[in-house]
Amino acid sequence: MEFEVVRRDITRFPAEAIVNAANKYLEHGGGVAYAIAKAATGDVREYIRISKEAMREQIGRDHIEHGEVVVTPAMRLEKYGIKYVIHTVGPYCGGVWDEDKKEKLRKAILGALKKADELGVKSIAFPAISAGIYGCPLEEVVKTFKEVVEEFSKEAKSVERVYLVLYSEDAYRTAVETLGLL
Numbered sequence: 001m002e003f004e005v006v007r008r009d010i011t012r013f014p015a016e017a018i019v020n021a022a023n024k025y026l027e028h029g030g031g032v033a034y035a036i037a038k039a040a041t042g043d044v045r046e047y048i049r050i051s052k053e054a055m056r057e058q059i060g061r062d063h064i065e066h067g068e069v070v071v072t073p074a075m076r077l078e079k080y081g082i083k084y085v086i087h088t089v090g091p092y093c094g095g096v097w098d099e100d101k102k103e104k105l106r107k108a109i110l111g112a113l114k115k116a117d118e119l120g121v122k123s124i125a126f127p128a129i130s131a132g133i134y135g136c137p138l139e140e141v142v143k144t145f146k147e148v149v150e151e152f153s154k155e156a157k158s159v160e161r162v163y164l165v166l167y168s169e170d171a172y173r174t175a176v177e178t179l180g181l182l
């Protein structure tokens with residue numbers, strides 16, 4: 001399985017599934033969640049409604065825990081080859097990083113990877129979950145991604161390519177340096 005770090009806008013990234021760094025209520029109020037909701041429908045409130053309905057159908061509750069995911073259709077993003085949006089929730093760090101945050105992030109990443117495999121997609125793109133509004137250190141987030149993807153590669157059936165998509169040049173450089181790719 002390939003793991004690649006790229007600098008792009010995830011709302012236009014041509015992977016069959018893209019992941020949303022959501023909150024547990026799928027409110028899509030800011031960050032990449034807002035950007036995906038806006039790009040998918042043009043109307044953020046409409047995508048929140050669709051997401052909450054999907055959550056009730058798929059999870060049977062009005063919130064998700066770390067590791068639980070909800071799938072919504074890509075709608076307008078289909079023109080980039082995106083078929084699904086997989087919503088997952090990472091930990092809130094507020095600058096603090098410890099084993100508990102790492103485990104929650106691990107669950108969030110693994111849950112989305114497993115769902116992508118279940119959906120039969122070959123490629124999946126992630127934003128740097130929890131490294132924005134949730135305030136987790138980007139270096140730790142990037143390291144956790146690499147570890148979880150390696151772990152998952154042993155059981156993957158359909159997923160062949162995993163992308164970690166960084167939005168800013170700075171974040172991209174930090175990620176690449178952290179992984180020793182430069």
Ligand code: AR6
Nearest residue numbers: 009010021023028029030031032033130131132133134167
């Ligand atoms: N493409 C790729 N990455 C992006 C994009 C984009 N278009 N836009 C932002 N990022 P965040 P979190 C990066 O804050 O920390 C929302 O309100 C961003 O630079 O979106 O998990 C949710 O509803 C950062 O590196 O997610 C939750 O309430 C990364 O995506 C809360 O924020 C994640 O930043 C979740 O916070």
